[in-house]
Every structure is written in C-alpha cells, then in structure tokens.
Amino acid sequence: MGSNKNNWSKVISAKRSWWDIDLKGVLNYKDLISSLIRRDLVSIYKQTILGPVWFLFGPLFTVFTYTFAFSTIAKIPTDGIPAPVFYLAGTILWNYFQACFNQASGTFINNAHLFGKVYFPRIIPSIAMIISNLLKMLLQFIVFIVFCIYYQNQEMISMNIYILSFPLLVLLMAILSLGFGLIISSLSVKYRDLNQLIGVFITLLMYASPIIYPSSSVPSVLKPYLSLNPIAPIINSFRYAFTGAGAFDWWGILYTTIFSLFMLFFGLILFHKVEKTFIDTI
C-alpha cells in the first residue's frame, strides 16, 4: 500500500498542523455560501408585507431616537453637521460590525445542529454571514446616500473624494468583526462564560467609539486611550468622507489594518484548532 500513498483523496487524522487551513475546500463549497446567503436574506422577511423595507426601518428609528435623545435633549455636539446624517454615518458601519461580530461569535453554538450532522468547511457559515450582512448594510447605505445628497444640496455637508475609501472601510470592519467573532466562538465552545460577556463588551465598545459623539469632543486626557480602539478610525474616516466633518485618519486606518489582520489571523488559527473536535464538547 506504501506505493499508492498519494492515491487517497482524503485523509482524516488525529493531528493537523495549525497552518493547514483548507482554502480549496472553501472554494468547492461556493454554492453552499450562496445558498446560505439566500436563506439569510429570504427567510428573515418571510410572511411580512413590507419585506426588505424592515432592514431600513431599524437604523432609521435608531437615528431618530439618537437625534432626539443625544442631540436635542443632551445637546451633544455633532461636529457642525446635521444630527441625523451624523448619527447615520456612525451607526451604519457600527451596526454592520455588531451584526457580524454577534453572529460570528455564535458560529459553533448556533450551527451545532448542522455541524453535528454534515461536514463542510466550518468557516463557511461565517463567510456567508459576512456577505449577507454586507447586503443588508448596503441597503441602509442607500438610504444614507439619499440623506447625504439632500444635505449636500442644502450645502450643510461636503462629500469628498475620500468616499472612494468606502470599500476599504467596509472590508476592515468585516475583517475586524470576523477576527473578534472567531476568537470568541472558539473560546466559548468549552466555557460559555464568554458569551455572557459579549453583550457588555459590545455596549462598552460602542460608547468607546465615536458614534454618538464626535472625536473632537473627547477630552485630550482620554484621547490616547480612545485611539487604541480600532473601530474609531473607521467611523471617523467614513464620517469625514461623506460629510466633511472631522478628518480622514490615515495613521488610524493603518493601525486598524494591522490590528484587524492580526485578529483575523489569530482568530483563524484558534478556530482551526477547535473546529475538528468542538462537537464533542459543545
């Protein structure tokens, strides 16, 4: 049998090296990715009359609440631009991050019924989730653009050439949320305590990010700490590109890029280590 060692189309063994991530396998399952995306998008508005319009309703409602609570009542500054567009600019990418992070961190627990019955590369639901959330986010983005064009015509904001950085900013958010999510999902397979912390973590991270306040209003004592937050440069740069408020944070984006790539790398390795036998512990 020694001579036809290479004839086996698949070898399942106890140990696998940490870098041996099956990327080719993922490509073989691209039809599954599209099926899962379709499932996510179609199933969510089944038996509703407004259908996908509901994707827009949530963020719009949030923005009106923020405008009322934080701008009108609490009088938090909005960097000199109209409050609705200020909050929308903050929440669109933030919501994307939050949705991706929440779903990625539940990968193993929420898909245990699937993973326990069928084999496919375990990363696939996460990839599908990143894309289906992207599509939902783009829908909200269209509404945001409508707002932007309205205020642009009123000359209250100034969209600029930096809007071309939008795909990069989205990509960074996706990588960051996937990285964080994979780490949490891998660690929470055995010890579920982490899942309890996610809600707290998300709330803290939101208030540590310039979503309901502009970076310019942060006291200079706190600024170094805030600049550690990899989300902040994305939000700030996005807001600058579409409204002209604040500045495009080149250094911050560089920091976020390195940070998020590292997180993704670390997350993938952890995930890879766990995926083979997690079903025994979950």
Next chain:
Amino acid sequence: MNNIAIKVEGVSKKYRLGVVSSVTLKKDIKKAIHNFFFKTKKIDDVSENDRSLSDESEYVWSLKDINFEIEKGDVIGIIGKNGAGKSTLLKILSQITAPTEGKVKINGKIASLLEVGTGFHPELTGLQNIYLNGSILGMRKSEITSKLNEIIEFAGVQRYIDTPVKRYSSGMYVRLAFAIAAHLDTDILIIDEVLAVGDAEFQNKCIGKMNEISKKDGKTVLFVSHNINSISNLTNKCILLENGKINFVGKTEEAIAKYYSKNKNIVNTYNAEYNNERLKVLNVEIVTTYTSFTQACEGIFKIRFTIQTSEPINNAGISFQIFNNIDAPIVHISLFNSEQPFLSSSGVHTYECEIPKLRLFMGDYKINVYVAENSGQNLLEVIEGICPFNVKMINKHRDYDWQANSCAYLEEFNWKKT
C-alpha cells in the same frame, strides 16, 4: 489500481465524562502547566467503553484501535448494541469529529447522511429547501437543477413545492428530505438509520432506493442501523462493534448471529415455586432460532412447559397464545387429553411443543399460557405476558412484500392444479 474505498488505521476516540465546570477549568490549567514545564504529555486516566464497569476515570474510550478496510462497491453494515461506538465511528468517518488517534484514508467522493433534512429552514419553500439542503450535502447548484424533477417526483410533493415546509405534514417533510439525500451523487455514502422514517410504504420505497444505489450504481455504502431486518436486506458484509472494539468483520449472517449471541443476560423464562397446589406450572421456556430470544421468521420455534401435579387431572388441557406488541392474539395452539395422555398422573411433567416454521411478521411477541381440566371447562392456571421474543425477517427472499397490515401469520400451504 487501488481497490480500497476506505481504510481505517488504528482509530481511537476518547471522550471526557461529566460536565464542564470550574473543576474542569482547574484540571485543564493543571494539565497545560504540566505539559508546558515537563514537555511530556501526561497520560490521562482512561477507561474502557463498558457501561457495566464502574470506574473512577474521567475519560472513556468510545472507540479503541479500530482497523478495517472497505473495498469499492461493498455494502457494509455496522451493528452493535447502543453505546458500542457505532455513531462515534460514523462521526469520524464523516468528518464531524476527529479521532483521538489513528487515521482514516478515503478514496473517492464521500457524503454522509446522519440525518435527513439537515439545515431545512421552516420558512423557506420546498424548492428553496431542496437547493439549501442539497448544497449543505455538498451538491453543486447545477447538479441539483439537473435532478430537480426526479427529486420532486420521488418525494411526491409537486403541488406543495412553492409552500414553506413548515406547512408540510411530517411525512411530506421527511419524504422531501430523503428524496434530496437519495439523489446525492457520490462514490461513498454513509447512512445512519435514516430509514426509520415515514410510513411503511415510504420505508419500502427507501429500501428499494438504497438497494438501487448500492447494487446497480456500484457505490460503496456504509450503513448503520438497529434494524437488523434492513441490515440483512441491504448489506453483504457487517462490522460488529462491541464496547468500542471490533468484534467481528465478515458475512452479514454470521455477524447477526454473533450479535445475538452477545445478549445473553436477558431472562425470558417463566419460573414459579410449587406450594402443594393441585397443579402448578413451574417453568415455561422458549427456544428461538437465535439466542437472546430472537426468532427468525420461518424458523423452528419450541416452547417447553414443566408442570407439577399432586393428583391426576381429569381431562386436562393446555394451550398457549402468541400475542403481538399491540396485544392482539395471533396464534393459539392447544393440547387435550383426548389427543394424548396429559397430566394423567401425579408428579412433574415436561411437555414440548415445536412449531417447525413460525411464520410471524417481524416484531415483538409474548405468550399467554392456560391450563384447564374437564376439557377446558375449568381453568386451573392462567399465566399472561410471559416469554417475550422478537421475530426478525432475516435474509428472507421475499417475492412479494409482506406488509404489517396485510396479515399477521402465514399458513403453510400447497397449490395444486386440479
């Protein structure tokens, strides 16, 4: 040319017992520290997979050193008691979980059906679920599209294909799910008890489809089931697992016989003590085709009665009835003094009744015993629900389908042209 489809080399699987808590965290940390400083893996205390042993160890070997080869085109059954490691072996073969030790080498495209309808979304229509479930099972979209009509027709859900599956009857749901799985195009197929679904008619259809897949298409099939009838219908070879180890690999009939000879601990005889009554049935025992009270349909069946009497019984008679699992009487056999001297003296008597070919439908049965005097006028003793046994239709070549509801017993008969 390599003719081996699956080669399993020294596969073992260890499971941790108990719940995950702060105690396990403490142990995990201890182990990690130990591994870090001493660079040697601390050997965990692992016990064998035998539930009858009480052992303090924290780990258990669900499978231990499994080795076998499966040739291309083989249809293999995996049998064994609950907890023998069948499901663990399936999970390893289908890559759900990795073995603790050893290797599995696979040659060809493999797919596993540990469940039908995995990933079905209740809100999606039948059609959408065909695509979703098909792609979860590893089919390409184009492949599903080309087989779409076949799948829908096999499932018989044409009218409902654009209705969400949450509105399906459970039978329709399962039929659709099975239909998708049955149209998977792979070289090796691993199947776990999925046949235990649907009504009798659909089960037969499934068995037919399985036969077609394995025999006509020449696929390699691994089939795990508790249902010995379908195992013997479908497979030609079997692997018998016992306490996580391979007990036997070989012909299905031999494996089944071995499997039944393993369950000796069930007591299915009736015993009573004599207390100076006029008549007492001391013992009733049955002799079935296989041990552990498993009877083959059309096999020899014997029942023995031991009766003690203090005086001759006038015109004594004995009879027994065989009841099925819903307490319907199927067979009634009796013996009277007029046919043969019976209990005509005091003492201990043993009588045996032999049924040369017990043609019962597969299922569970039990026996009622009646002893009477005066030609059945006066009942002396009634014993109900004893000597349970199970009838299997092993290796029966059926020219027609014997359905559970068509008849309960087949009589011996001769046809003649007159």
